[in-house]
């Protein structure tokens with residue numbers, strides 16, 4: 001009940017039209033979104049979208065002005081990125097820290113506690129959240145389920161260690177569509193719902209689609 005949706009409206013809302021989808025979601029009471037780039041976030045603001053907008057991808061320190069002008073929350077994709085943003089900005093920047101719990105795409109390693117702690121010491125960074133990405137949450141293979149459980153426990157362990165140092169990791173989020181569908185009971189603050197919100201499974205899912213029949217929101221006439 002304490003978990004809010006933060007739908008993924010990146011890539012032009014998966015081709016549906018980012019402004020159109022975000023406006024519809026606002027009307028339904030959603031007030032947090034995630035996008036891939038600062039440009040996508042800026043375009044959403046230009047089309048009148050209020051609420052929180054989290055940029056999931058890397059933003060160059062040369063583009064920090066986009067973050068402050070458009071009131072975007074930026075992902076610190078690792079410790080070096082956080083420090084570079086801190087150096088580059090005159091104004092405070094809102095940040096969610098990305099932890100790498102095993103996907104090895106973006107994120108500071110979740111066991112690098114001192115590096116993570118150094119991000120909290122950056123004067124211009126307001127740390128509002130901490131998150132990670134479950135990379136095989138869609139799979140029903142035993143090894144993938146075990147891997148996902150390891151990612152989840154690594155995430156919460158890091159959160160505990162930060163709290164023990166008196167640091168506040170802010171709002172927490174881990175799940176994309178399949179995280180929500182397959183691991184619904186986690187104590188988190190946001191769910192980054194994407195493909196399933198548009199009414200699609202990203203792989204054939206006989207079992208899930210019996211339990212939860214999704215209908216595509218897009219139709220072609």
Ligand SMILES: *Cc1c(COP(=O)(O)O)cnc(C)c1O
Nearest residue numbers: 008056133176177192193194195
């Ligand atoms: C795209 C994306 C999502 C949404 O993923 P779906 O599988 O479409 O639900 C969530 N989190 C991150 C970091 C993403 O890049």
